[in-house]
Each structure stands twice: as C-alpha cells, then as structure tokens.
Amino acid sequence: MFAVILIAVLTSSCGMSGHEAESRPNIIMIMADDLGYETLGCNGGTSYQTPNLDELAKTGARFTNCYANSLCTPTRVTLMTGRYMHRNYTAFGQLPPGEPTFGHMMQDAGYATAVVGKWQLGDITQDQVGFDEFYLKVNSNHDGYADPIIYSSASPEPTKQVGQYGPDLFWEYISDFLERKQDEEFFLYYPMYLTHFYFTPTPESLEWESGDRHLTAEHHLRPDPLNQRFFTDMVAYMDKNIGRIVDKLDELGIRENTIIMFLGDNGTEVSIRSYMGNLEVAGEKGSLTSAGTHVPMIVNWPEQVDGGIVSNIPVVPADFSATMAEVTGAQPRCPTGDGILDGISFLPSLIGQPERQREWALVEYVLENRGKMYTGREGRYVLNARWKLYGSGVSRRGQNYYKAGQLYDLLNDPWEKSPIAPENDSPESAKARKMAQEFLELHPVPERLLSTGVISPNE
Numbered sequence: 001m002f003a004v005i006l007i008a009v010l011t012s013s014c015g016m017s018g019h020e021a022e023s024r025p026n027i028i029m030i031m032a033d034d035l036g037y038e039t040l041g042c043n044g045g046t047s048y049q050t051p052n053l054d055e056l057a058k059t060g061a062r063f064t065n066c067y068a069n070s071l072c073t074p075t076r077v078t079l080m081t082g083r084y085m086h087r088n089y090t091a092f093g094q095l096p097p098g099e100p101t102f103g104h105m106m107q108d109a110g111y112a113t114a115v116v117g118k119w120q121l122g123d124i125t126q127d128q129v130g131f132d133e134f135y136l137k138v139n140s141n142h143d144g145y146a147d148p149i150i151y152s153s154a155s156p157e158p159t160k161q162v163g164q165y166g167p168d169l170f171w172e173y174i175s176d177f178l179e180r181k182q183d184e185e186f187f188l189y190y191p192m193y194l195t196h197f198y199f200t201p202t203p204e205s206l207e208w209e210s211g212d213r214h215l216t217a218e219h220h221l222r223p224d225p226l227n228q229r230f231f232t233d234m235v236a237y238m239d240k241n242i243g244r245i246v247d248k249l250d251e252l253g254i255r256e257n258t259i260i261m262f263l264g265d266n267g268t269e270v271s272i273r274s275y276m277g278n279l280e281v282a283g284e285k286g287s288l289t290s291a292g293t294h295v296p297m298i299v300n301w302p303e304q305v306d307g308g309i310v311s312n313i314p315v316v317p318a319d320f321s322a323t324m325a326e327v328t329g330a331q332p333r334c335p336t337g338d339g340i341l342d343g344i345s346f347l348p349s350l351i352g353q354p355e356r357q358r359e360w361a362l363v364e365y366v367l368e369n370r371g372k373m374y375t376g377r378e379g380r381y382v383l384n385a386r387w388k389l390y391g392s393g394v395s396r397r398g399q400n401y402y403k404a405g406q407l408y409d410l411l412n413d414p415w416e417k418s419p420i421a422p423e424n425d426s427p428e429s430a431k432a433r434k435m436a437q438e439f440l441e442l443h444p445v446p447e448r449l450l451s452t453g454v455i456s457p458n459e
Helices: 049-056 072-081 101-108 165-180 225-252 319-328 347-351 427-442
Strands: 026-032 061-067 112-118 133-137 149-151 155-160 186-191 259-266 271-277 280-281 294-300 309-311 361-367 377-384 385-392 405-409
Touching: 026 072, 026 225, 026 319, 049 133, 049 225, 049 259, 049 294, 061 347, 072 101, 072 319, 101 112, 101 186, 101 319, 112 165, 133 165, 165 186, 165 225, 225 259, 259 319, 309 347, 319 347, 377 427, 405 427
Parallel strands: 026 186, 026 259, 061 309, 112 133, 112 186
Antiparallel strands: 061 294, 133 149, 149 155, 259 294, 271 280, 361 377, 377 385, 385 405
C-alpha cells in the first residue's frame, strides 16, 4: 500500500501549500561525475566492476533513457533547481543568486538536509543553497583526491587534509550524518567527486603506497593507458562508496524507507574508451551526442519499489525535484524570473502506475558568459524514447559532431551514426521531426543568449 498522498508536480507548479504525507521516506540523491551510461555493468558495460550499483538496479528501477547536460555544472544547476538550462544558467560554475533549490524545498518540508562532495557552483552558504550543513570540495580539479582541500559549514576556513583521500572523507562525513539523523527525516545530496579527471590513484591502486598519489597523466584529454587504468580504479572506488552507504543504512535499520537516487552528470571523459561487449564507446563529455549526454540512472526504495523494473521513459535532471516533491508532499518554492519549473515526476514508473510519458525532453548547453574553454560547445536537442532532433536555433560551430536539424532514430541508431535528412524522411520520421520542432519552438533560446554573437538564431 503506497501511503504517501500523491501530488502531480508539473511545469509551473510552485507556491502552493505543501501536502501532508504519511510515513515520508528519507532521500539520498547521488550524482557521479563524468560517468557515462556505458560504464555500468547493469547497462551492458563490460569494462568496469560496479557490483553495488548493479545490485541497486536489480532490486530497484533502472532507467535507460536518462539524459543530462554535456558538462557538469549546468547539470548541477538543472538538477538542483528543476529548470531547463536556458531559464537560469548564466555562467560556468555559478548557481544564480536567489535561485531556489531542492535543498530549500526539502528544508521547507521539515527535512534535515546536507550536501557532501563536489560543489563547483561558486560561494556557498546554508541560506543560499538550502542545506543545513555542507562538507565539500569547492574549487579546482586538483584538490579533491589525495590531500584534499575541504570546505565545511562547521568551519569558515578551508582546510587541507594531508595524507587523506577526499572520497573517503566524504564517506566518513556521510556516515556521521546518517548516524546523527537516523531518527529524523533527512535529505542527503551527494554530488560525488569520482570519477572526474585528473585521473589519479585511489587507496586501492598500487601507486597509493608506492608512488605519487598526485600523479596525473600528461595528456589527460586523449587516450592514455595510465588514464584508463586509474579511471578503472576510480569507477570501482565510486561503486565501493555507494556500497558503504547501503551497508550503513542497513546497519542503522533505515534502509527500507530510504530512497537512493543515482545518476551521472554527463558523459565519460574524452580520453576514456569503454566496452559494451565488442562495442567500443569513446567518451564524449562536452558534446551533445549520446556519448556526451546519455547517463546511468537507478532508483532504489525497498519499501515501495519492486526489483527488476526497467523503464525507457525519457528523464532529465529537472525531473528529480518533481519526483521528490511528489513522494514527500514537499512543495517547490517559486523560482525567479519566469517562475517556471520543468520537471515531471517519474514516481509512477517506480510504483507500478501508468507511466507519465514525456512527449519530448529538452537538453541544451547555452551560455551567457563564456570562458574561452567553453565557447563553441553551444547546442540543444529534444528527444523522446525513440527520436532525437538537434535544434535549429543553435549548433556546435566548426564541428561535425552534429548539425542543426539532424534527426536520429535512437531505437535503431543509438550512437547516432546515420542522421536522417528531411528529404529521406519516412512518414513516421517526418511526423517525429515536426513534433520535435514544435516542442523546440515552445522553448526558444532567450534573446540575451542570441545577442552575444556566438549563437545565431539561424545556425
């Protein structure tokens, strides 16, 4: 018997009073860094050991069509705010000041809240982001593994933890949080630092004791045997830390009514090659291709979710806030600007109700303030469970990865090898193209982005 009073959380649902819910679950939201769909064994990956995630998928729900943004910080903003990127993303590495997050929503609902792991969204205070406490790696890509620099709500100054491994410290803080909050309703957001480059030894790598713990491959943006070996170790350690969380929940007796949500923030790093059987998959982080945006997604909730569920509905990061709200009776705060929320709850997929099938989902990378590194990555697409159309409003400049107006049949061409030109449309693909284009037109690129000169409305 599903005890929570359900409320549909759709676009523009905010500002109303929350619903009372009975026996509300705890929620742990885990996001791995630079981990594409192809890396998990439960998704058919054969390069890495992921037994804990595979078990969560086996005993919970696995989603085969989750798509994130092409880089990490836009996915973080979309996930936390429940909004498509063009509404509120202004610069790389920033959460717009005053933008409500799922932390605020869960605080308002009476949950104890914490964020632990990788932040990378500018300055952080509890009021700004909606978490009662935080324990984070904040700045560069060099300070989160060996001898990490940690920012904590318990201390105003960052501290360097000499001789420690960042992911282990994050786990220890999580373990302590779970012990302290085991008799309360809690929301833990765990944006993992693993498996982000630079690729370095883990405590289970040979080099941890005998070599340089800060060792980085000189050519980290191209295939390199050292990169590949350390990435393999990092995937295993990422999975190990998720297993630690599951074991801790079991130890405390709160596993049954705790939801674990897991996804990747974007595709795998470009220097990595992975296998799904005989199929080699090159990482394409930073690209809007399938290999750059198709990410793993698992939801596990023993009390309510039967094992072995596989869903192919399209899911985007904005949907997680909507699902949390529906599960708990929490109510999102109205966002700034247009006030629109874009998430659609996937709860029915978890509890055996008719699935809310998106007609289309939008994935995009559009910027207002661009650093040199990110210019030329702009683009957007829409997709459903079968079709994907790159937007006519923007495209990646100077690259052949994709062009505006290209349509792909993901059911028969999941790695986007054969674009369908309009002149080659079948009646089915022509209908899909028309519907996808109409959806894009409902979500135009704002003038503030078109006026920069980097994106042209007719590219």
